[in-house]
Amino acid sequence: MNRDHAVVAGAGVGGLLIAHVLADTFRRVTVVESDVLDGRSGHRRGVPQSEHAHVLLTRGADALEDLLPGLRSELVAAGAAVAPARMGPGRGTRVVGPAGPFTDVEAEGETFLGASRLLLERHIRSRVRSRPTVDFLDGHRVTGLLVAQAVSRVTGVSVRAADADGGAARSLYADLVVDATGRRSSMPRWLTEAGFPSAPETTIETGIGYASRWYRRPASPTASWDAMIINLRPGINNRFGVLLPVENGECAVSIGGGAGSYPPSDEEGFLRWARDLPDRQLRDAIVESEPLSGISAYRTPTSRRRHYEKLRAWPQGLLVAGDAVCAFNPIYGQGMSVSALEALALRDCLRRDPETLERDFRDLVADIVAGPWSLATAEDMKLASVGSRKRRSLPARLRDRFIYAGHDAATSDPVVARTFGDIMMMRAEPTALLRPHTLARILRHRLRSTRGPRNRTAEPPP
Ligand SMILES: Cc1cc2nc3c(=O)[nH]c(=O)nc-3n(C[C@H](O)[C@H](O)[C@H](O)COP(=O)(O)OP(=O)(O)OC[C@H]3O[C@@H](n4cnc5c(N)ncnc54)[C@H](O)[C@@H]3O)c2cc1C
Missing domain, CATH: 3.30.9 (D-Amino Acid Oxidase; Chain A, domain 2)
Known part of the structure; x- marks a missing residue:
């Protein structure tokens, strides 16, 4: 693959970090964003979630600092708590x-x-803007992929002005296209229109x-x-x-x-x-x-994960990142951290064999997403079953009971509480609860509370 021009669709946190990483190896990077960005510092239409609390998990904060050294101090200087x-x-x-x-x-x-999502994004954007090889085409919407069918390669995107009349579509050619258009990504349609299968989805x-x-x-x-x-x-x-x-x-x-x-x-x-x-x-x-x-x-x-890693037929020159791949239940605050980890993974992929970039990145994204997805969906499944007459499976009910016992132990045991904290901050996998030391504490607490007068534990829902 030539490394002349890369196009990133979407200037959210995910797209900005991807553009920053690509600027290390591509001669030019164009970020196409449907919102007008210049001179605007407030909430914008394409990122309605910025009006809501955004927690930056410790693992994500570390990944951001790795990508953009000094960002943390900049944010603190700008008033971050x-x-x-x-x-x-x-x-x-x-x-x-x-x-x-x-x-x-x-x-x-x-x-x-x-820090608010606005402050965070503004500072990341200004760092990316300061890269001389990165251009922003804001106020423009990506409307589809340009594909060289004969060689199964994406050669760019079609874009249109995002204002009311939209104007004529024009082509923006690139050696690599990255979709970072967030949870409303149209990639399944774009792939189908270009003659490729769309990916299996879990919702x-x-x-x-x-x-x-x-x-x-x-x-x-x-x-x-x-x-x-x-x-x-x-x-x-x-x-x-x-x-x-x-x-x-x-x-x-x-x-x-x-x-x-x-x-x-x-x-x-x-x-x-x-x-x-x-x-x-x-x-x-x-x-x-x-x-x-x-x-x-x-x-x-809905929570939604698109399994792009499972597609055998995948065009060269195309990657998908951020919420466009996996739109988590936001209450776990994982999205920005996962995006930062994906950008680090891309940096790693770009140092490997260029011929396997697309395959490597899809696999790494699937690995990064797997842990947070399993943590979030264990609870999401329970939400989905509320009001349903169907009984959850026995393994699911046993897992619910164990997690509840863990939460109960966390009300008095600092080791268990710390483990939950580490899992929430993505510093530990959910399996950390099963480490012998932690598991023993949870079980001990459970035994004590079912036996003695400290029994204040209501059973979790069946
Ligand atoms: C209510 C809510 C609360 C959240 N809370 C947290 C939290 O506490 N912590 C956390 O880490 N994450 C949280 N998230 C998730 C987080 O916002 C995202 O994971 C993170 O912003 C990365 O997303 P992204 O860059 O992939 O997409 P987005 O941030 O959604 O950015 C997508 C960008 O693409 C642009 N765009 C869309 N379509 C096109 C197109 N066709 N052409 C060009 N541009 C386009 C949009 O205008 C936007 O700028 C929350 C999400 C929601 C919905």
Whole structure:
């Protein structure tokens, strides 16, 4: 493959990081973005999720720093919040699991970076813009692939102005095209139109809805935790809530629900929803904070993974990355971190045999996505089964019981709570719960709580 020109469709976090990596090896990189970017720093149509709380997981923060050294300091200089990474009911991050708030976990020297999605994207974009070989074609929509059928190669994309009349389509030729157009990616259609099979998909109906608002917390809030995450427990509590500190002393609050239990977006309903969460502290924090925005709503009814790695017939010169491959249930906050890991994987692939780039990247993306997908979908399956008369399989019910026992242990055992924290931050695989040391603690806790007066554990739903 020539490494003259690469086109990246989509200038979200995923597309920007991919463009940055490609600029190391391609002579020119063009990022095509349907939104107009110049001179605009606010929310934009193509990324409606920026109005909602975005947590940057530790693993993703490390990957971003690897890709863009110094980004973290830039964000801090721009006002991003730096909070100690410890967890606890009253300090650091208050994590409320299905069995109650996690116990205190120290995280010596570790910090958590709190930034809005807007700030993060703006800084990544300005770093990518500063690369002399990267051009932005904003206000333009990619509408399909250009393909040399005889050699099964993508040779570019067709683009159109994204404004109302759209204008005539024009061709943008490239040696490599990367689709990073996010969860609304049209790649299945583009592939079919170009004569290729579309990839098998896994979709799970999660019925997730968000309502979010930005606040300024008082200088001395009543509660002394910095961030809060209230998890849902499908079938028993279908609601969740998040409060994250972001830049300039502001915080982002997202409340929501799963299994089609969508939160209201009027002021009274928002507060009522927060009040009815299994932990009252989020609502108390909202009440004492000053609202800085209206309430924005967003629905994402399905989690969806496209298995591009399974296709045998795949054109040369084409890659797919980010949410276009896997649109996770966003409540686990995995998307940006997975995108950063994929960009690192691409950097690695570009150093290998150019002839196997497409195959290598598809395989690596599948590997990167597999862990976070299995973590998220274990819960998503439960959401999908809410209201269904069909009983979940025995292995699924046993797994649910074990995870619940783990959450219960995490309310008093710092080792178990730390393990959950590491899994949530993508620093450990979900199988870390099965490590002998952790497993023994979970089982011991379970035995104690079923035997003794400490039995406060309601059984998980059958
Ligand atoms: C409600 C919600 C909350 C989330 N919370 C978190 C979180 O806490 N933590 C986290 O890590 N992730 C979170 N995510 C996921 C995260 O936003 C994405 O995973 C991340 O932005 C990477 O996505 P992406 O770059 O692939 O796509 P996007 O960020 O969606 O970007 C796609 C880009 O492509 C452009 N585009 C679309 N179609 C075309 C086209 N045809 N031609 C040209 N341009 C096009 C769009 O305008 C956009 O700029 C959340 C997502 C949602 C929906």
